Amino acid sequence: MSRRVVTLAHYYTEPHIQQMADKVGDSLELSLYAKECEADTIVFAGVRFMAETAKILNPQAEVILPDRGSTCSLVTQTDVTALKAWRESYPDHVHVSYINSSAEHKALSDWIVTSRNVDDIIAHLYAEGKKVIFSPDRNMGAYLNFQYDYDMPLWSAVCEVHDKFNQAALDEAFAAIAGDKYLIAHPESPLPVLQKADYVGSTSGMLNWIKAYNQAPDAVIFVATEDGILYNMRKARPDLKIEQAPIYSGCQCNQCPYMKLNTQQAVERAQAGEGIRIDYLSDAQMDAARLPIERMLEFSRRYYQ
Structure with a gap:
């Protein structure tokens, strides 16, 4: 068979x-x-x-x-032993971890989130009166703290791809365009980039933004995320001018090597x-990691369907 x-x-x-x-x-x-x-x-x-x-x-x-x-890089920059000690230093907090983390990391978490549901899940926890610590993505956590006035302690790892986007390069690119321009960005990008964005969201969220776009037809739309998604965006909307956001002057070539x-x-x-x-994952590791993932999936089923 x-x-x-x-x-x-x-x-x-x-x-x-x-x-x-x-x-x-x-x-x-x-x-x-x-x-x-x-x-x-x-x-x-x-x-x-x-x-x-x-x-x-x-x-x-x-x-x-x-x-x-x-x-x-979010995995390689996180020492799980140090993470465990960090988590234990906040015994009265809920540990929310981004899905870009190892199985061992997930097993130390109370909730797993993706870039699509992180806003809603953390808002839900705060609405329940919980205190939250967030790992591993420092940029994503900093944006959430800024956007919603949270005070979450943050782990300090970054996506090496998204962390290369910078405000100075964007300012230069924007200044070179006389007409309309927009920026959409993934929340793994640095806070100054996210503060400049017209839309911040997950990979699918950015793709849906492109599909629904109905503003100035000749605008240049910069996308601050890994360049693979540009294929899907241009396929969905071949009529639009879609460019990857620059990482430094003159360069629009940001790829995830992994x-x-x-x-x-x-x-x-x-x-x-x-x-x-x-x-190589033991049954105990998988059981411990599955619980916070299942919490996320159940929340997503109820919230988005």
Whole structure:
């Protein structure tokens, strides 16, 4: 009997990798799909924490990551032992962690969030009178503290891709355009960039903003996130002038090196059963990490459906 292989790809992978996938999406969409798909094998064209999340949510499936090097700076910049001590220093706080984190990190969390639902989940916790600490993304936490006047203590890690966007380069790019211009940005970007944005949201949120755009047709729309999503945006709205936001004067070339390790050859090998198997997580680790993820998924089902 043949095994059912399902290939998942994040928006930040190359267009030809997305075309190989059964499902393309952001972290929340892919997490839900991984949990519910009836797959014997899941090939995850993304980064390691995404593949780990798929295994945690669908432990019966074999999960394969195409390339060993597909990690994330938010993971590599976080020492889990130090994180545990930091969390224990706030015993009366709820620990909310961004999904861009290792399985060990998730197991130390009370809630997991994605960039799409982080605003709503943290608002929900504050409405219940809870105090919150946030990890691992310092930029995202700083934006939330600024936007909603929270006082969350923050862990100090950043996405090395989004952290390169800067206000000075944007000011220069904006000054060179005489007509209308807009900026949409992912909340992993630095606060001065987010303060300049016309819209701040998740990868899917930015894509939906582009799809719904009905303002000046000749405007230039700058996008402060990894360049993979520009393929989807331009495919959805070929009539618009969409550019990646610059990271320094004259450069619009910001890519995640880890996502780009998902080459056609690597994904094809994974689909054939080769690659990095996510088989190193213990049942206890997966159980501990699954609880905060399930809280997020249940909240998302109730809030967004």
